Amino acid sequence: MSDSRPIGVFDSGIGGLTVVKALRDLLPNENIFYLGDTARVPYGPKSPETVQRYAVELAGILTRKNAKALVVACNTVSSVALPLLTKKFSMPVIGVIEPGARAALQATRNRHIGVIGTRATIRSGAYEKTLRAADNNVRVSSRACPLLVPLIEEGLLNDDVTDRMIMRYLEPMLADGIDTLVLGCTHYPLLTDAISRMLKRQVMLVDSAQNCARAVEETLDQQSLRATPPSRGELHVALTDAADNFLNVARDALQLSFGEIELQPLP
Amino acid sequence: MSDSRPIGVFDSGIGGLTVVKALRDLLPNENIFYLGDTARVPYGPKSPETVQRYAVELAGILTRKNAKALVVACNTVSSVALPLLTKKFSMPVIGVIEPGARAALQATRNRHIGVIGTRATIRSGAYEKTLRAADNNVRVSSRACPLLVPLIEEGLLNDDVTDRMIMRYLEPMLADGIDTLVLGCTHYPLLTDAISRMLKRQVMLVDSAQNCARAVEETLDQQSLRATPPSRGELHVALTDAADNFLNVARDALQLSFGEIELQPLP
Numbered sequence: 292m293s294d295s296r297p298i299g300v301f302d303s304g305i306g307g308l309t310v311v312k313a314l315r316d317l318l319p320n321e322n323i324f325y326l327g328d329t330a331r332v333p334y335g336p337k338s339p340e341t342v343q344r345y346a347v348e349l350a351g352i353l354t355r356k357n358a359k360a361l362v363v364a365c366n367t368v369s370s371v372a373l374p375l376l377t378k379k380f381s382m383p384v385i386g387v388i389e390p391g392a393r394a395a396l397q398a399t400r401n402r403h404i405g406v407i408g409t410r411a412t413i414r415s416g417a418y419e420k421t422l423r424a425a426d427n428n429v430r431v432s433s434r435a436c437p438l439l440v441p442l443i444e445e446g447l448l449n450d451d452v453t454d455r456m457i458m459r460y461l462e463p464m465l466a467d468g469i470d471t472l473v474l475g476c477t478h479y480p481l482l483t484d485a486i487s488r489m490l491k492r493q494v495m496l497v498d499s500a501q502n503c504a505r506a507v508e509e510t511l512d513q514q515s516l517r518a519t520p521p522s523r524g525e526l527h528v529a530l531t532d533a534a535d536n537f538l539n540v541a542r543d544a545l546q547l548s549f550g551e552i553e554l555q556p557l558p
Numbered sequence: 559m560s561d562s563r564p565i566g567v568f569d570s571g572i573g574g575l576t577v578v579k580a581l582r583d584l585l586p587n588e589n590i591f592y593l594g595d596t597a598r599v600p601y602g603p604k605s606p607e608t609v610q611r612y613a614v615e616l617a618g619i620l621t622r623k624n625a626k627a628l629v630v631a632c633n634t635v636s637s638v639a640l641p642l643l644t645k646k647f648s649m650p651v652i653g654v655i656e657p658g659a660r661a662a663l664q665a666t667r668n669r670h671i672g673v674i675g676t677r678a679t680i681r682s683g684a685y686e687k688t689l690r691a692a693d694n695n696v697r698v699s700s701r702a703c704p705l706l707v708p709l710i711e712e713g714l715l716n717d718d719v720t721d722r723m724i725m726r727y728l729e730p731m732l733a734d735g736i737d738t739l740v741l742g743c744t745h746y747p748l749l750t751d752a753i754s755r756m757l758k759r760q761v762m763l764v765d766s767a768q769n770c771a772r773a774v775e776e777t778l779d780q781q782s783l784r785a786t787p788p789s790r791g792e793l794h795v796a797l798t799d800a801a802d803n804f805l806n807v808a809r810d811a812l813q814l815s816f817g818e819i820e821l822q823p824l825p
Contacts, residue, residue, distance in 0.1 A: 336802040444704075533608075
């Protein structure tokens with residue numbers, strides 16, 4: 292039996308579209324309803340309490356859109372609000388931290404993993420805790436990279452200023468000997484090319500968007516929630532404020548197609 | 559008679575503290591209540607409707623704090639919400655655009671003025687309209703510089719990456735022949751040193767924070783609202799979310815002193 296209800300995906304803004312892209316590639320039959328809180332983006336610098344309150348509001352909207360599963364396509368929200376969302380909502384809730392951490396543990400050979408993300412994600416220690424819970428011997432070096440999101444949102448995906456900031460952020464971790472780097476922010480897959488270029492293949496990159504999509508597939512399979520052919524999935528995008536420049540940057544870089552943006556008022 | 563009610567100053571975040579600094583220097587007897595909407599910062603990428611709604615909420619809070627005047631220490635809000643605020647609130651409302659534009663017209667010799675600001679401020683055309691309304695022959699070149707705010711908030715006030723971005727933004731205007739540059743964002747006075755270094759004194763800088771403070775002084779004088787010695791003004795800072803890193807950057811760079819931050823819940 293095919294379940295055509297949408298997968299509800301939300302993020303503080305537009306960055307979560309990297310997760311949508313990974314979901315579209317992996318699960319082309321699924322309908323996806325994406326909700327980006329552009330009226331209150333970014334969540335990175337905000338307090339855990341505020342982020343939790345916003346997350347519950349967004350998840351509530353997706354529930355009313357009849358979502359069969361909730362995908363938290365935002366590391367900041369995943370790092371501070373996942374237990375709360377799991378408690379408050381009855382459908383499966385999938386974040387980006389756990390899948391990324393699992394993939395990093397599979398990738399590392401020297402058990403030294405680097406994690407980059409927003410200040411809120413890094414401060415939460417969420418990746419560190421998840422990695423350590425699975426493997427007590429793993430060493431984790433983390434670094435907040437607060438300027439990468441604005442650089443990405445300006446579309447400076449291949450630019451010398453961005454390259455400089457990447458090197459400034461990564462050099463200490465590389466010197467420290469990481470062999471695996473978790474891109475712990477859903478914006479960062481848009482910098483995969485730039486970061487790979489800087490790393491010169493010394494380090495394995497773990498893309499939390501792709502790993503999140505795989506976790507969604509697993510969950511839908513386990514709970515018999517898949518939409519099956521001939522259903523052809525559609526992507527619907529709603530934002531809490533008018534779309535900004537970054538929507539075009541992301542749409543072009545990810546080659547995503549969707550119709551008109553819906554303006555979703557906040558409660 | 560001395561009026562010790564506070565001047566209410568608000569901004570989308572911490573940037574408006576540059577206006578507070580200018581007010582403290584110019585009007586040391588005045589009490590100031592500063593309200594920064596850190597829970598929803600930045601306003602720059604948000605739609606005019608959303609910014610207007612937020613501005614009315616913040617002004618309402620300051621009214622309940624018994625403010626004798628409202629200072630909109632934010633170019634984005636000044637550019638889209640000043641008429642609405644003036645209509646809705648009975649006390650004087652002073653923004654940053656009009657004072658900055660007036661100072662630029664006094665400074666320019668070749669009648670070619672540059673304006674830099676957030677995307678929202680530049681898109682609004684507010685400086686251009688104000689400048690043109692006063693002088694039909696003035697030429698205005700404007701440029702949105704969306705990366706300067708994040709660079710400032712990271713404390714990269716004297717840094718080669720910031721210098722590069724400044725040059726990238728300003729070079730076309732300099733080539734075009736501006737002789738005066740309006741810093742049309744309350745964050746930008748923190749880059750005065752860096753921008754002056756880049757401009758090599760070819761161009762007059764107009765600091766909208768200082769000019770706003772002068773306009774506040776004028777208004778208070780006209781309406782007999784001044785606090786007078788021996789009253790020693792105090793600065794009270796309230797934020798809608800926990801303070802972030804930038805508060806320390808601004809406090810240090812501006813050498814402002816204030817007590818504990820109050821957390822101001824939104825309505």
